[in-house]
Amino acid sequence: MNPLRRFFRTPEAVAGAIILAALCAMALAAPLFFPGDPQAIAGPALLPPFQDWSLPLGTDRLGRDVLAELFHGARTSLAVGLAAAATALAVGAIVGTVAGFAGGGVDEVLMRITDAFQTVPSFLLALAFVSVVGPSLGVVVAAIALGAWTGPARVARAEVLSIRERDFVAGARVIGMHPLEIAFREVLPNALPPVLALSSVIVAAAILTEAALSFLGLGDPNRVTWGGMIAEGRAVLRTAPFLSIIPGVALVLTVLGVYLAGEGVVETTAVRRSLS
Amino acid sequence: MSSPLLAVSGLTKRYRRGGKTIAAVDDVSFDIEPGETLALAGPSGSGKSTIARLLLRLIEPDAGRVEFEGGDFLSLNGAALRAQRARLQMVFQDPLAAFNPRASVARVLDDPLRIHGIASRKERPRRIAALLERVGLSADLAGRAIHEISGGQRQRVAIARAIATKPSLIVLDEAVSALDVSVRRQILQLLLDLQREERIAYLFISHDLGVISAIAHRVVILDAGRTAESGDARAVIDAPQSAIGKALVAAAPKLNRTSKDSDAADRQ
C-alpha cells in the first residue's frame, strides 16, 4: 500500500492534517479576508463573540477585531514555527554531519558545544537572546532555533557515524572526491530521514516557544501573535475570558495538529522503510 | 626488467580486539607489473580486504611501504593523494552498497570525470555514454537509478567508473563473488578484454581459485594475515605447497569436479 493511502487510514494523522490544512488556509487567507492592519480599531471595546455579524468573535480591550487578529496570528505562529524549525534542522544537520564525519578533535569540540546548549533550558536561551538583541521576527526565529538544533545535531551525528563506514563512502574517496563534497553531497542527504522525523516535535515546540515569548512581551511588536493576544486578554480575564480562551484554544489545536500530522508522516514512512 | 607498477613491502595492519592485538595483515610483500593480474587468495578473514583498503588509503598501515608508479604512495596526502587516486581504482564486492543509494548511473560516472577534470560539463554526457558502451551496456542506462538495474549491470557500471579515470591498476575485492555463474563469466571476459586493450593491471581478490585460474597470472595465498605461498597461478593451483593452498584447491569446484564435497564447499 502506498504511504499516502496508509497516512489517510490513520485517524489521528487525518485529524492532524485537517487542523493543519485549516491553519494554513487561515494564514494564507488572512490578508484576503482581513486586509489592512489587524491592530486597527474595528468597533466598540470588549464586544463579546457572536453578537455582531461583522465582528463574529467580538473585540478586545481596544476594540480590535479578534477574528482578524486570530487569522493574522496564525500567520505569525506558522511562519515563526516553520522558520525556526527549518533553521534548527539545517544547523543541526550540518553540525552533526561535520562532527560525525570529521571525528577526532572536531567532533569532540562540536559535541561539547552541543552539550552546553542542551544543558541550558531552551526557553531561557530564547529569552536571554531576545532580551539582549531586541525583539523582531528574525531574532525570535533565531532565538527559538538556538535551543532546538541540538536534538537534530545528535541524531544526524549518530546516523553519519554509521553511514561513513559504508562502501559507497569508501567509493567516493577512491574516486578522489573532496571530503567536504563527500560529507555534504554523499553522506548528509542519506542521514536526513531520521533528522526530519524530529520536525513535527520541533515545529510544535517552536510555536509554543514563540507564543510564550510573545506572552512575555518579547515578540515582534509589529505583529499580532496568539501569545500576545493571551497576554492582552489576561488583564480582563474575569470579565472577558474569551479574549484569552480563543487564542489559547487556537494554540493548543495548532500544536496538536502539527504533532499528529507529523507523527503520521513519520509513522507511514517508517513502516515503508521497515518493509523494504 | 622495468620497475614494478606497485611494490608492497612489509605491509602490516593490527587491530585491537578485546584485550589483545591481532595482525589482520602481517608483513605482506608483493609486486605487480604493468598490465598484469595478481590474485590475492585466502579464506575468509585472512586479510584480503584489509590489504585492499590499505592500498586504496582507506585505512592506514602500522608498518610497510607502498610504491605506486615509482612514488611513495603512503606519503601522499590531501590534493596530491586525490589526484593520484585517478591511477589506482577499486571495484567492490557488492555493487549496490558501493554506490550512493540516491545516485543515478549517469551521476556515478559523471563524478570521476568531473573531479579529475577529464571532460567539460558539455562533453561529459558523451563520455558517459562511451564508458557504458565500453563495458557492454546500453547508453540508455545513464538515466536509470542505481537500484533499478540488475546486479550484473551494476558491476559493469562499477567497472566503467573504475576505468573512467584511465587507471594503471584496479583493485577488485571479490568483485565477481556475488554474481551468478553466467554473469560472472561475462564480467571476467570483460576484465580480460579491458586488460588486453588498455594494459590495466589488476589486484584480483577472491577466495575462489576457480575464478583466479581464469584470470590471474600470479597468485599470493594468504593465511591469517601472512603470505602462505606465492608464485605463478598455474603452478600454485596445480601443485599447492602450503596447507591453506591445498585446502583452497580442494574447495574450488571447477578444479576438482570429482569431489562430492565441492558444491558444499563452493557455497560456504
Ligand SMILES: Nc1ncnc2c1ncn2[C@@H]1O[C@H](COP(=O)(O)OP(=O)(O)O)[C@@H](O)[C@H]1O
Ligand atoms: N575494522 C576492524 N576492526 C577490527 N578487526 C578487523 C577490522 N577489519 C578487519 N578486521 C579483522 O581483520 C581480519 C582480516 O579481515 P579481512 O581483511 O576483512 O579478511 P578477508 O577480506 O580476507 O575476509 C579479520 O580477522 C577481521 O575480523
Ligand SMILES: [Mg+2]
Ligand atoms: Mg573480504
